[in-house]
Amino acid sequence: MTNLFSSFSLNGLELTNRIMMSPMCQYQVKQKDGCPTDWHYTHYTSRAIGGTGLVFFEMTNVEPRGRITEHCLTLYSKEQVPKFKRIVDACHEYGAKVGLQIAHAGRKSTIKGSDIVGPSSLPFSPDSPCPRALMEDEIKEIVQCFAESASLAVKAGFDTIELHGAHGYLLHQFMSPVSNKRKDKYGEYTAFPLEVIKAVRASIPSSMPLIMRVSAREYGEQSYDLDHVLSMIPEFIKAGVDAFDVSTGGNSPVRPEVYPGYQVKYAKKIKEIFGIPVIAVGRLENPDIAEKVIRDKEADIVAIGRGMLRSPYWAKEASLHVKENLELPGVYDMGYSF
Numbered sequence: 331m332t333n334l335f336s337s338f339s340l341n342g343l344e345l346t347n348r349i350m351m352s353p354m355c356q357y358q359v360k361q362k363d364g365c366p367t368d369w370h371y372t373h374y375t376s377r378a379i380g381g382t383g384l385v386f387f388e389m390t391n392v393e394p395r396g397r398i399t400e401h402c403l404t405l406y407s408k409e410q411v412p413k414f415k416r417i418v419d420a421c422h423e424y425g426a427k428v429g430l431q432i433a434h435a436g437r438k439s440t441i442k443g444s445d446i447v448g449p450s451s452l453p454f455s456p457d458s459p460c461p462r463a464l465m466e467d468e469i470k471e472i473v474q475c476f477a478e479s480a481s482l483a484v485k486a487g488f489d490t491i492e493l494h495g496a497h498g499y500l501l502h503q504f505m506s507p508v509s510n511k512r513k514d515k516y517g518e519y520t521a522f523p524l525e526v527i528k529a530v531r532a533s534i535p536s537s538m539p540l541i542m543r544v545s546a547r548e549y550g551e552q553s554y555d556l557d558h559v560l561s562m563i564p565e566f567i568k569a570g571v572d573a574f575d576v577s578t579g580g581n582s583p584v585r586p587e588v589y590p591g592y593q594v595k596y597a598k599k600i601k602e603i604f605g606i607p608v609i610a611v612g613r614l615e616n617p618d619i620a621e622k623v624i625r626d627k628e629a630d631i632v633a634i635g636r637g638m639l640r641s642p643y644w645a646k647e648a649s650l651h652v653k654e655n656l657e658l659p660g661v662y663d664m665g666y667s668f
Contacts, residue, residue, distance in 0.1 A: 332624060332625065332627065333348075333621060333624055333625050333652070333654070334347065334348050334349065334617070334620055334621045334624050334625075334632070334648065334649075334652060334654070335347045335348070335649055335652070335654040335655075335656060336348065336624075338383075338630060338631065340490070340539045340572065340573055340607055340630075340631075341537065341538070341539040341572045341573075342537045342539075343427060343489055343490055343537075343538075343539050344427075345383040345384055345427055345631075346383045346425060347381070347382075347383035347645065347656070348383065348624050348630065348631045348632060349381075349382050349383045349384070349620075349631070349632060349634060349644075349645045349648070350382070350383065350384040350385075350386060350429075350609060350631050350632065350633045350634070351374075351377045351382050351384070351385045351386055351633070351634060351635075351638050352386060352611055352633035352634060352635040352638075353386045353387060353388045353389055353429075353431040353492070353494075353543075354388055354635055354639065355388045355389055355398065355402060356369065356370065356373060356388055357399055357401040357402065358370065358401060359400070359401045359402060359403055360401070362400075363409075363410065364391070364394065364397070364402070364403055364404030364405070364406075364410065365403070365410050365413040365414070366387075366403060366413050366414060366417055370387075370403075370417060371416065371417050371420065374387065374417050374420075374421055374428070375417065375420045375421055375424065376642035377426070377638055377642050377644075378420070378421035378422075378423075378424040378425065378426035378428075379424045379642070379643075379658060379659055379660075379662065380638075380641075380642040380643035380644065380645055380646055380658065381643065381645035381646045381649070381656045381658055382426055382634075382638070382644075382645050383426065383427065383631075383645070384426065384427050384428075384429060384489075384490075384631065385421050385426045385427070385428050385429070386428075386429040386430075386431055386492065386633075387403070387414075387417075387428070387429065387430045387431060387488075388402075388403060388431065389402065389403070389431050389432075389433045389494055389499070390402075390403040390404065390405050390430055390431060390432055390433070390479070391403065391404045391405075391432075391433055391434060391435065392404070392405070392406055392432055392433070392434055392472070392475040392476050392478070392479040393406050393434065393472070393475045394406070395439065395441070395444050395445050395446070395447070396433070396434035396435050396436070396439070396472075396475075396500070397435060397439060397441060398435045398438060398439060398440060398441075399440055399441060400441055402435075405430070405432070405479045405482050405483060405486075406475060406478060406479055406482070407482075408482060408485070410482070411482055411485050411486045414430075414482075414483070414486040414488075415485075415486040415487050418486055418487040418488055419487060422487070424659050425659070427489040427490070428487070428488055428489055428490075429488060429489060429490040429491065429492055429541070430483045430486075430488045430490075430491055430492070431491075431492040431493075431494050431543070432476060432479045432480060432483070432491060432492070432493060432494065432530075433493070433494035433499050433500070433501070434472060434475070434476075434499060434500035434501070435499050435500065436448045436449075436461065436499055436500030436503045437452070437453065437454050437458070437459075437461035437498075437500075437503060437509065438454050438458075438498050438499055439459075440458075440459075445462065446459050446460075446461045446462065447461050447462050447463075447464050447468070447500075448461035448462075448463065448464065448500070448503050448509060449463065449464065449500075449503050449504045449509060449510040449511075449512055449516065449522070450463050450509060450510060450511040450512060451463045452509055452511065454498060454509075454581075454582070454583070455582070455583045463512070464516075466514060466515075466516065469516055469522060469525075470525075472500070473522075473525045473526055473529050474529065476493070476526045476529060476530055477529035477530055477532070477533040478533070480530040480533045480534050481533040481534070483534075484533075484534055484535065484538070489538070489539075490538060490539040490540070490541060491530060491534060491538065491539075491540055491541065492540075492541040492542065492543055492575060493523075493526060493527065493530065493540070493541070493542045493543065493571075494543050495523055495542050495543055495544050495545075496543040496544050496545040496575075496577045496578075496580060497543075497545060497577065497579070497580030497581075498545075498579075498580035498581035498582070499580075501522065501523050501526060502544075502545055502580065502581055503581065504516065504519065504521070504522040504523060505519045505520070505523060505544075505559075505562065506519070506548060506553075506554060506581050507519070507552055507554060508548060508550070508551075508552050508553055508554075508581050508582060509581055519558075519562065520562050520565050520566075523542075523562075523566065524565060524566070524569050527540070527542070527566060527569040527570055527571060528569050528570065530570075531569065531570030539572040539573060540570055540571055540572050540573075541571070541572065541573045541574070541575055541609070542566060542571045542573075542574055542575065543574075543575040543576075543577060544559055544563075544574055544575070544576060544577070545559070545577055545578050545579055545580055545581065546559050546576050546577070546578050546593070546596035546597075546599075546600070547559070547578050547579070547596065548578070548579055548580075548581050548582065549578070549579050549582065549584040549585065549586050550582035550583070550584030551582075551584075553581070553582065553584075556596060556599065560599075560600070560603065563600065563603075563604055563606075564604070567604065567606060571606075572606075572607070573606060573607040573608060573609065573630070574597075574600055574606065574607075574608050574609070575608075575609040575611065575633065576593060576596050576597035576600055576608055576609065576610060576611070576629075577593055577611050577612065578593050578596065578612075588612070588613060589613065590613045590614065590616055590619050591610075591612065591613065591614060591619050591623065592612050592613065593610065593611060593612035594610045594612070594614075594623055594628050594629065595628075597609065597610040597611075597628065597629045598610075598628040598629065601627075601628070601629065601630070607630040607631070608629050608630055608631075609629060609630065609631040609632070609633050610623050610628065610629035610631070610632050610633065611632070611633035611635065613636070614632045614633070614634060614637075615634055615635075615636055615637025615638075615640075615644065617647075617648035617651040617652050618651070618652070620632045620634070620648065621648075621652050643658070643662075646658055646662075646666065650666065
C-alpha cells in the first residue's frame, strides 16, 4: 500500500520513504565565504539520523549578491565544495538522500550596499529597497551562475537539485506580472526560467532528478492564479523538470490564511493534469494529515518544515503514530522502547 513510509523512485533516485525536510533558511553563515558551518552539519545530519528520506539543504544562492542576507549560503566556487560535501557524505552514511535548492534572491535581497537586482525596478514592499532592472547580458550571466552552481553541487555529491521558482525570489519574479514589467524578450514570463532549467539540466547527469519549486498562486493586487502556472508547466517539463514542489505566495507582503494542508490542493491539481510527481508542503507536520496526502495520492512526497525544526526525529515519531516500522541508526531506537 502506498503510504508515508513506502519507498519512492524519482527519475531513478530511490527514496526509502516519502518524507522530505523542506528547505529552510538557517541564517547561520558566519564567514564571508558563504559556506556551511558546524551548525549546518548538525542541522542536516540529525534529520538524516532521524529517518528523513530526503534531506534538502536550505536556499543556496548562485552568487553573493543573490543572498537574502549576509548569513545565507552560496555555492559558486570550487573552493566551497568540500564544506558541502562533508555534510552530504555524512547524511548519506545514515541512509538519507540529499538535495540542494539553488536560487537567487533578486529584489528580496536585504544586504545593505549590495547591487540589488530584479526583472524590473519595482520593490518587493514599500519598506524594501528598489532593485535595479537587469540588462539582458546580465540575465545571461545569472543563467550561467545557476548552471555553475548545479555543476558544483554534483561534485559535492548531492542527489538532486531544486530550482527555487517560488516565494518571490528571482525566478518567480520573472514569472509574475506583479514584478515583471519588461518589454524585451524577458517580459515573456517563461523566458528566464526556461533558460535556467535548460542550463542546469545540461550541467547535471541525466539520471539526476531536477525539481522545481513553484508558487501555484500569489496573493494581493495583480497577483496570478493557478491557471497562470498551469500554462507554464508543460514548457518546464519539456525543458527538463522531473517533479514540482508546490507552494504558494511570497511575491508580495500579502499572506494567506494558513492551516494544515492549505496548499495540497494545488499539488494535487498539477499531479492530476500532468501526471508528474509532486511534493506537497505547508503545515503537514501532523502525521495523520501527511499520511492521508500520500495514501490518497494527492502528492508523492510531503515536505515537512516547522515539524522538523521542533524535532529532528519527526520521521521516527510519525512512524510510531501511524504504526509503521522505521529503524534509526546506532542506539537511537532504544529511546523509543517502552
